[in-house]
Amino acid sequence: MIELPGSAQSSTADLRIKVIGLGGAGNHLLNRLQRDGVPATDLVVLDTDSQMFDSSEAALKVLLGTGVAQGLGTGGDPELGYRAAEESAEEIRASIDGADLLFVCMGLGGGTGSGAAALVAAYGQEQEALVIVFATMPFSFEGERRRALAEETLATLESYADLVICFENDKMASTVSAGTELREAFAMADLILSQAMRSITALMRRRGLIHAGFAQVAAALRAQNARALFGLGEADGTHRALTALERALQSPLMDRGRLLSDVHNVLIHVAAGRNLTLDEVQLFMTEFNRHIGERTRILFSAAIDPLLGERLSIVIVSALGEPIPVEVAVPRRVPAHLEIKKAEPIAPPVVVEAYSPLVTAPLTGLNVRNVSRTAEESDDIHPPQRLPEPAQVQFEPATRGRFEKSEPTIVDGQDLDVPTFLRRNAKAGQGR
């Protein structure tokens, strides 16, 4: 463990974050991020296909390889993607200049993403940025060859990036029911990626009473041949702690939390308004402990965020796989002001089995304040800027009579257990 001076920790909130969307998949995710809102983050899209820029909402767009690809894309050829990135090295360097933390988002198995990602990551490292790659595995229907290429790219990327987090498209779309439009299935994947990225930036950026920074996230996600787990849940009301935990665990990828029993490290983060009580924390941690194995190390982190109001939010991040022995205590290219608590060997690729608890509200802004047990002073809190609360479908407590305790029947946002005449405000003799 390397403890940096306190001054280093206080500056994490000023992290300059850049998110690079590479290729088509990266572009889609960036659009999603733009819509969901990631405060104080620069979004950059890099692509070889100039047509993609029309649909891009990113602030900065860089066309790669005008010579080799002529703005027409790579046609799925990673070799071409690589040469395009090489050709546009200067533009790429300029676009990522000054970033402390660089997220590279890309879809594996294609041309631009697979070809250029390693180079972009390498340029990021040159500039002493911490590089985290968010990659998506192609759908299985895209064929074996594409998957093989994706695996290969993934293996290469691990030596260039500080952390590679890989999401299975198949898994992300597994909650989508039959008859869903393809566009929606992809949107689902983007939504999950967006949630995961926002959760993780929140972890990186926020300071709290106890800080869980990159070291903790990486520790939770680091494992060999890993399949990482990600869950997010929010709730309010009397049983909010357990409900939020339930929602976070609801990931079918965690098999309703069952997969957690085999992980070695798990990061659980809780954030709530002022009234987060010790009881609540004990309550859900007791419950959470039932889901994990005896030897699992819990990286607990809690936060108080007045802007959450009455709500309580729980994020679970972990990885399923063989643990990597921490061999070297040499931090790699870490920006001086980045808080580092732990030696950072190169993180291997991590396949995140993400899950989006669609029923819960989207991650509200980035203000999940992280507190880890290591350090901190409470006067250090200054509430960071916060996005407006997302619209949440709220069912007013209404008269449900004997159905009070049964599973509600909700159609089009109407609770059908509440008498129709009450909902329609009918008077005697009026049918509608």
Add this chain to the structure above:
Amino acid sequence: MASEDIVVGLEIGTSKICAVVGETRRDGSVKILGVGQSPSRGVRKGEIVDFETAGKCVREALADAEEKSDVMIRSVLLAVTGSHIGSLNNRGSVDIPEDREEICEEDFEEVQAAAREVSIPPANQFVHSVLQHYYVDGQDGVLNPIGMMGRKLEADFHIIHGVGTRIKNSIRCVKELDINVEAVVFAPLAAAQVMLDLNQKNLGALVIDMGGGTSGYIVYIDGAVKYSRCLAVGGDHITNDISLGLRIPMARAERLKIEEGSVLLGQSRPGDRVVLKDETGFSGRELDREMLNTIIHCRVREIFELLKRDFEKGNILHFLGSGLLLTGGCSLIKGIDQLAEEVFGMPVHLSHSHTVGGITSPFENPQFSTAIGLVKYAQAMQGEKPRGWFSRFSRKLRIFG
């Protein structure tokens, strides 16, 4: 009379549990030997919420049926329902291997497996895959492809699926009584077997089964199941609405619904009152009849409107030559056929079990159509597979647990 000709249909409903013992005959008719029932407790919206209590009620109903029919019940067909049941249509397709041209049984198995390769929620299991139509080399209208020449066999299936654990709960409830569950059947599908004959299925028909906890429907078009769904709103909701709206106890509201309730508005004179006699724990009341009817009307109309929305999308209503058939306990509410006609704009029949013989007269009651339908369904399963109308059903029924 061989013992395998005795079939027991069991429905664990929200308001009552009903076991029908029937004898299936070779000529395609069904004779009801006895019906056992017991008021249901521990069931909400078609699903078991109190395992032990529901188990006791099931035992009572089965004992009652055994006594009345003088048959020892060893296995049953179980009706399932609940909001978790979903459905979709999917086409399976197989290429016939080069070395043979004839389509044989195994191709049928394969085409069915292919149709099931569809994404349903991970927690769900298949309940039925009901065959709709065959296509051989793209040509439709093939009734029985086995033995035909062709390069490619395709088949449309209507797939009904539900949450595995919830279905297993119902099965376990019966198995704890040492009674085997032969198959589970989606309740409206069973009810439709007893209400529709082949002709009506070919003409196209909509069957709405409004029970205590759920309202489900099945649409037959061209002799095949085209759509099905279950909405977790039923007669219990009407009772609950009355209880909340008029501030009377649930049990009293239930009786009021049955004895006095109607869905028709403007039929009573202004100031018409319903008198509730006082009884233990309840001092008598006088209620405005129009208010009572309004409460029932609002709920029933809403259920119909919610169901109707499904049909409007595909313009299905034009294909229903046999019209709408209403069954289930709720179809006993006065005037419900008129309201259904108004909402759906098609002829409505309050259909009771008419395709069975035996001691049916006391049971000509829409409350029993699902349980009797199970017996009819079993008969169809027993029938020769490639012929008869049952060829439309998958021969392999998923048996859970």
